[in-house]
Amino acid sequence: MSFELSADHEVFRKVVRDFAEAEIAPHAARWDREHHFPVDVVQAMGELGLFGIVAPEEYGGAAGDFTSLCVAIEEIGRVDQSMGITLEAAVGLGIAPLMTFGSAEQKERWLPDLVAGRALAGFGLTEPEAGSDAGATRTRARLEGGHWVIDGAKAFITNSGSSITSLVAVTARTGETTDGRPELSAILVPAGTPGFTVEPAYDKLGWHASDTHGLTFEGCRVPEDHLLGQRGAGFRQFLATLDDGRIAISALAVGLAQACLEQASAYAKERVAFGRPIGANQGVAFQVADLQVMVDAARLLTYKAAWLKDEGRSPAAVKQAAAVAKLYSTEAAVSATRVATQVFGGYGFMEEYPVARFYRDAKILEIGEGTSEIQRLVIARGLGLPVE
Amino acid sequence: MRIVVLVKHVPDATADRTFDPADNTTDRAGVDGLLCELDEYAIEEALKLAEDRDADVTVLTMGPEQASDALRKALQMGAHDGVHLLDSALHGSDAPATSLVIARALERIGSYDLVLTGMASTDGGMSVVPAMLAERLGLPHIGFVGELSLADGTVRGRRDGDSASETIEAALPAVVSVTDQINEPRYPSFKGIMAAKKKPVETWSLADLGVEPAQVGLSAAWSAVESFTERPARGQGEVVTDDGDAGRRLADFLAQRKFV
Numbered sequence: 001m002s003f004e005l006s007a008d009h010e011v012f013r014k015v016v017r018d019f020a021e022a023e024i025a026p027h028a029a030r031w032d033r034e035h036h037f038p039v040d041v042v043q044a045m046g047e048l049g050l051f052g053i054v055a056p057e058e059y060g061g062a063a064g065d066f067t068s069l070c071v072a073i074e075e076i077g078r079v080d081q082s083m084g085i086t087l088e089a090a091v092g093l094g095i096a097p098l099m100t101f102g103s104a105e106q107k108e109r110w111l112p113d114l115v116a117g118r119a120l121a122g123f124g125l126t127e128p129e130a131g132s133d134a135g136a137t138r139t140r141a142r143l144e145g146g147h148w149v150i151d152g153a154k155a156f157i158t159n160s161g162s163s164i165t166s167l168v169a170v171t172a173r174t175g176e177t178t179d180g181r182p183e184l185s186a187i188l189v190p191a192g193t194p195g196f197t198v199e200p201a202y203d204k205l206g207w208h209a210s211d212t213h214g215l216t217f218e219g220c221r222v223p224e225d226h227l228l229g230q231r232g233a234g235f236r237q238f239l240a241t242l243d244d245g246r247i248a249i250s251a252l253a254v255g256l257a258q259a260c261l262e263q264a265s266a267y268a269k270e271r272v273a274f275g276r277p278i279g280a281n282q283g284v285a286f287q288v289a290d291l292q293v294m295v296d297a298a299r300l301l302t303y304k305a306a307w308l309k310d311e312g313r314s315p316a317a318v319k320q321a322a323a324v325a326k327l328y329s330t331e332a333a334v335s336a337t338r339v340a341t342q343v344f345g346g347y348g349f350m351e352e353y354p355v356a357r358f359y360r361d362a363k364i365l366e367i368g369e370g371t372s373e374i375q376r377l378v379i380a381r382g383l384g385l386p387v388e
Numbered sequence: 389m390r391i392v393v394l395v396k397h398v399p400d401a402t403a404d405r406t407f408d409p410a411d412n413t414t415d416r417a418g419v420d421g422l423l424c425e426l427d428e429y430a431i432e433e434a435l436k437l438a439e440d441r442d443a444d445v446t447v448l449t450m451g452p453e454q455a456s457d458a459l460r461k462a463l464q465m466g467a468h469d470g471v472h473l474l475d476s477a478l479h480g481s482d483a484p485a486t487s488l489v490i491a492r493a494l495e496r497i498g499s500y501d502l503v504l505t506g507m508a509s510t511d512g513g514m515s516v517v518p519a520m521l522a523e524r525l526g527l528p529h530i531g532f533v534g535e536l537s538l539a540d541g542t543v544r545g546r547r548d549g550d551s552a553s554e555t556i557e558a559a560l561p562a563v564v565s566v567t568d569q570i571n572e573p574r575y576p577s578f579k580g581i582m583a584a585k586k587k588p589v590e591t592w593s594l595a596d597l598g599v600e601p602a603q604v605g606l607s608a609a610w611s612a613v614e615s616f617t618e619r620p621a622r623g624q625g626e627v628v629t630d631d632g633d634a635g636r637r638l639a640d641f642l643a644q645r646k647f648v
Contacts, residue, residue: 008585011581012581015464015575015581019575047575048575048578049577049578052578062582064578064582
């Protein structure tokens with residue numbers, strides 16, 4: 001039994017940390033302030049191979065393990081959550097569905113650039129009135145003369161409107177099933193397709209340097225072969241990629257909690273009040289101690305879930321572990337940012353220190369890729385509870 | 389074509405470095421070591437040259453067991469193979485002995501066209517090994533190059549001085565040291581890290597190189613560290629309280645120290 005990552009993972013962690021501290025950390029506050037999406041840094045992350053860690057070698061990937069991807073997301077997220085989510089979404093929502101359900105032609109056309117970080121793909125599932133309730137999807141696609149004609153709108157779609165976004169996969173109602181329920185399918189829409197409009201970037205509480213847009217489709221036509229996977233399997237296909245995403249978001253949360261622990265701990269040792277470091281006060285020291293507990297617990301849950309996946313354990317076991325990790329880690333990250341800003345006192349409320357940015361960035365972790373409520377639902381159902 | 393890059397495993401320059409009180413040599417055990425940052429520029433330059441032509445990049449280091457970490461990092465960046473010169477008798481070797489051992493190693497490698505090094509090690513910092521090595525091998529040497537190109541059996545390097553830049557051409561094989569201005573070293577990629585595990589590293593002892601232990605090590609060194617003292621802790625500094633003459637006192641302070 002071992003609670004450590006392998007030596008290879010640690011070597012890789014060191015490289016990603018060096019990169020993150022040299023190329024991202026010094027600029028993160030400015031990108032946040034200016035709502036700037038740094039395409040050049042995304043491409044540098046591509047050169048580092050971060051988008052291709054788990055992708056097959058034939059598309060330029062390294063065929064590495066999922067744990068390595070989590071290490072990368074944690075380390076990027078430790079200095080900048082915006083770049084962390086950019087990586088997480090690019091792989092989990094952009095590359096993964098294509099890799100899992102794409103046809104040979106679709107993979108050959110789109111994957112090499114995505115895997116190299118030269119391009120980004122978004123996944124358009126959420127709609128203004130369909131979030132957790134993905135079955136309420138209103139966007140429609142109808143077949144007309146060998147083309148899908150798409151009408152509708154998507155909301156909060158990450159990496160969907162950057163200058164290097166090459167496509168967005170959107171879920172749409174393509175009919176009704178025999179029992180009268182909506183038939184949902186996923187369709188690939190290349191960037192720049194007429195009738196596909198990327199709305200202006202959202203004004204968000206956090207993740208200011210991440211690329212997030214609403215999307216509008218008005219008579220948007222794409223060839224019939226742009227269907228991703230099976231017709232009518234859109235919802236099931238989407239659910240299949242969710243568990244991996246939850247583990248990855250959990251890793252992003254671990255990076256954030258780790259950053260809070262490091263910064264709060266350092267500040268508590270150096271900031272003097274009443275003639276001694278504030279860490280001499282139990283009221284402060286105990287809060288920092290609690291941060292260590294949160295970070296350790298979140299990290300162990302995250303990497304256990306990643307390990308179960310890498311070991312090829314049963315989908316049910318991975319699903320449960322992913323939901324447990326995502327729920328705990330993201331709630332721990334929100335608590336950690338609250339503690340860190342409190343330790344920093346008035347300065348914690350100033351954008352001069354990263355903890356203020358962390359505080360704004362944390363909240364979405366409890367919402368995106370399955371809210372905390374949905375995680376509890378998944379976990380309760382996993383326990384066999386008859387919860388609705 | 390083969391390019392050999394000389395690299396060194398050094399104590400982390402950002403850590404508290406010290407000497408080993410037993411023999412006044414650099415303490416390599418108490419501080420984390422890493423690939424000398426200045427050597428990364430030589431590796432990057434070699435990789436760029438190799439990408440443009442059919443060339444192999446061999447990285448070579450002399451140092452204790454953990455020096456293989458420096459080779460590993462270079463292999464992760466993209467070098468093709470490595471040679472580790474490892475022998476307990478090498479401990480405490482000075483620059484002349486180091487250049488002797490590396491010269492023998494290059495002779496053993498045999499076919500090479502270019503030897504690249506960084507501009508200095510961040511521990512010893514003498515910058516003399518490349519020149520000594522060239523002298524021992526009877527090869528041309530260009531030091532402190534900020535721009536480099538290869539063509540028709542020659543290497544051409546530009547070095548920038550305070551008042552002028554010189555461009556120097558030499559016949560291959562040659563020994564060239566490069567500055568930290570020459571390029572921006574790459575980070576190892578995830579694939580590079582995975583691939584490095586399978587790349588060959590040979591370990592050669594003094595016996596393999598035909599060097600007598602008496603020719604190297606601390607006892608053969610031409611110079612020795614007699615003693616060392618820790619740098620005194622930084623003082624509190626001087627606080628100037630403005631009584632209307634603070635500007636003059638600040639100026640006096642700077643003038644006394646010849647800053648103005």
